[in-house]
Amino acid sequence: MASPTSAAGAGTVPSVSVRNLAKSFGPVRAVQDVSFDVYPGEIFGLLGPNGSGKTTTIRMMLDIFEPDTGTVQVLGGTLDQARKDRIGYLPEDRGLYKDQRLDTVLTYLGRLKGLDEPTVAERLESWLRRLDLLEHREKKVQELSKGMQQKAQVIATLLHDPDLIVVDEPFSGLDPVNTRIIKEVFDEQRDAGKSIIMSTHQMYQVEALCSRIALINQGEVVLYGEVEEIRRRFAGNAVVVQGKGSFADLSGVVDARQTNGVWHLALAPDADPHEILRTLVEREDVRLDRFELAEASLDDIFVSVVQEGARAFEVGAEDLGLARAGAEAGRDA
Amino acid sequence: MRSLLLVAGHEYSRFVRRRSFLLALAGLPLFLVFMVAAGALTSMGGGDVVVGYVDHAGVLDRAVLEAGGVEDVSADEMVVFETEQAGRTALSEGEVAGLVIVPDGYPQDRTLRAYYEGEAPGDEVWQPMRGFLRASLLAGEDAKVSERVREGAEVTVRTLSGDREIGPGAFLDVLVPFAAGFLFIFAAIISGGYLLQTISDEKENRTVEVLTTSVSSGQLIFGKALGLIGVAATQLLVWGLGMVLALVVGVRFLGSISGVDVPWALLGVVFAFFIPSYLLIAGTMICIGSAFPEYKQSQQVVAIINILFFIPFFVATILLQDPNGTLAVALSFFPTTSLLTIAMRWGAAEIPFWQIAGSWFILVLSAGLSIWMAPRIFRAGMLRYGQRLDLADSWRALRGGRRA
Incomplete structure (x- = not known):
């Protein structure tokens, strides 16, 4: 198993270190026993289905909520005002004042992060120009399109040049051109040594940007490690099938998608592709023209792990003390 | 402190530029101008x-x-x-x-x-x-x-101690304290309403999530409260200047207001009650805005709370007829009604000093409690989207300190 430090360079001190976080709201256990590390110079994907506890974890990490148990170390210590000023946060829902001018809102948010007015003005102009919002600076936020508001939110997140960037669904509402621009921005930030935690449902963005991920389901980390390593582990957990008939109702298949006559079948973690092939060959209601192992995509892995309730396919986290996750990973393997 | 002042400055500039505020700000002076102009026209038109x-x-x-x-x-x-x-x-x-x-x-x-x-x-x-x-x-x-x-005939009624008297302008002696008390409490309520609105808005549009990663809950809500008390002060200042101007101009045309002295002692007392009253209102509004998921739901509760502040207005006749009676004294000691009650009694009778001091002390204690509760409830309720903070949750938040 690869160690998380290997992804970011041995000996690097993590920017974020989350240990055994748990949080309940009344009888509902939103998060239970979540642990992970995030290092400088990496984009870390925090994944999970809706209501899995991702956002609650982020909020505890940012001291918006206090955890019931567990600890959070951010930028080398507990979160104080000085460390807060080194964090940029882009929430899933756009947190901007709708009734104010764009430049007024961004200046205010920049100043709250400790910048003086001339510095804010200088940086703001540069960011507005880069993200093609300069001519809209005097408009009220509510007059901007959804995509423009999202870009404005990105500016609010990065204006103070933070060391830790936490973004929740950063590509929401963006067209492909702007998505590419924002991805370039994140790449630059990572190359500059910043830590980026990205929470998203867009698995192809995770594959394109993230070096490591943690998948949270029902409040627990069920998958944690380097993306490539996880994909290797899950190789064979999807097959591509072509032929006549329906391939959707096969045992061991957790998700079936048909595109242009080609079926993409995501398999349960314990399903054997050879068994699937044998079943298909024996069935008389289908004709099989093509059957091949698909390269495991994060999308398939996500569906497999979440839908099957597969537990803690943990990769390379032995130094994090995830004993329970490790034990279950061994069982699954 | 810097963050608190930034939040205060932002809230202030955000609200004073609103059309609704500018209308409310100009409303009273315009009304006074209208009244004086009408009086002047009547006065000047008399020759015809x-x-x-x-x-x-x-x-x-x-x-x-x-x-x-x-x-x-x-x-x-x-x-x-x-x-x-x-x-x-x-x-x-x-x-x-x-x-x-x-x-x-x-x-x-x-x-x-x-x-x-x-x-x-x-x-x-x-x-x-x-x-x-x-x-x-x-x-x-x-x-x-x-x-x-x-x-x-001119009849002047003096208290036995000789420090208060009701002279020929008795009507104004009663009206001026009443108006001062009403304006101050009205300004505090309006400002508290703005606070409720901004708390609810930021909760609804999730801005609070960004803000609380930059400043603490205390800096955020007290910054807002400070900015909005500035809004109330601006309102009172403009209204006060409008009234002074109306008096200066009106004296030339309306004989009934000549000889009115500025009641400095009353203004001092009203101001001393205004600050804790505003803090009481501000803390209450923060709690309500944080506890309810939507502004509309908060408003329903606030409508009831506001009535608690205006009770003296509804029983004004009783208070003025018996300014040292049981009801008047009781309302003086009740925190939400003390400002208006003391102001109304001021013009109609001599209020024992111990009652003024005791009333103010209770009000300050209540305001302190409200301000102590506000950040705790705010922190517990600010991210409860679509879900009301019930009494049990609130109690847990108050007992648990900053734990949300």
Whole structure:
């Protein structure tokens, strides 16, 4: 198993270190026993289905909520005002004042992060120009399109040049051109040594940007490690099938998608592709023209792990003390 | 402190630029300007009103009128007719606004008859006639006696200790404290309403999530409260200047407001009650805004809370009739009603110092409690989207300190 430090360079001190976080709201256990590390110079994907506890974890990490148990170390210590000023946060829902001018809102948010007015003005102009919002600076936020508001939110997140960037669904509402621009921005930030935690449902963005991920389901980390390593582990957990008939109702298949006559079948973690092939060959209601192992995509892995309730396919986290996750990973393997 | 001031400055500039605020700000001064202008127009327009009279008793002395002996009335405004018929013809043709008949028996029964067409005229017709009649009856009397009779009786009621008195301007003595108390509590309520709105808005549009990663809950909500008390102060300042201006201009036209002194002691007391009252309102609004998922739901609760602050207004008659009665004293000690009650009692009676001090002390304690609760409830409720913070949750938040 690869160690998380290997992804970011041995000996690097993590920017974020989350240990055994748990949080309940009344009888509902939103998060239970979540642990992970995030290092400088990496984009870390925090994944999970809706209501899995991702956002609650982020909020505890940012001291918006206090955890019931567990600890959070951010930028080398507990979160104080000085460390807060080194964090940029882009929430899933756009947190901007709708009734104010764009430049007024961004200046205010920049100043709250400790910048003086001339510095804010200088940086703001540069960011507005880069993200093609300069001519809209005097408009009220509510007059901007959804995509423009999202870009404005990105500016609010990065204006103070933070060391830790936490973004929740950063590509929401963006067209492909702007998505590419924002991805370039994140790449630059990572190359500059910043830590980026990205929470998203867009698995192809995770594959394109993230070096490591943690998948949270029902409040627990069920998958944690380097993306490539996880994909290797899950190789064979999807097959591509072509032929006549329906391939959707096969045992061991957790998700079936048909595109242009080609079926993409995501398999349960314990399903054997050879068994699937044998079943298909024996069935008389289908004709099989093509059957091949698909390269495991994060999308398939996500569906497999979440839908099957597969537990803690943990990769390379032995130094994090995830004993329970490790034990279950061994069982699954 | 820097963050708190930034939040305060942002809230202040955000609200004072709103159209609704500017309308509320200009509303009172414009109303006062309208009132003064109406008074001035009436005063200036008085010269155009012509009144006719028929003097059967021979008591009206035209020589006094022509000699300028009737204040603010010229001879042209009083037209004498030989007969009632001539006077009524002039009235029906609109030459005079009213016709006054002084019957033969006037010296005995002091009764006049008056005629008018259509809608009954007001003081612009009868006031000059009263002045003319009074001046005529006093003609030949000593000047000092005449002046004393014209001014009428002046009764001044003093407290036994001699430090409070109610003089001829008693109406204003009651009205001014009432108005001051009402304006201050009104400004505090409006400002508290803005606070509720901004808390609810930021909760609804999730801005609070970004803000709390930059500043602490305390800096955020107290910064807002500070900014919005600035909004209230601006409102009071503009309204106060408007009133002063109205008094300065109005004194020239409205005799009833001349001689009104600025009640500094009252203003001091009202201001001393205003600050903790505002903090009480601010803390309450923060708790309500944080506890409810939507502004509309919060407003329903706030409507009830606001009534608690205006109870003295609803029982004003009882308070003014018995300003040291049980109800008045009880409302003075109740934190939401103390400001308005003390202000209303101020003009009608002498309030024992211990009652003022005790009332203020209870109010300050309540405000302190409210401000202590506010950040705790805010932190517990700010991210409860679509879910109300119930009493059990609130109690847990209060007992658990900053734990959300």
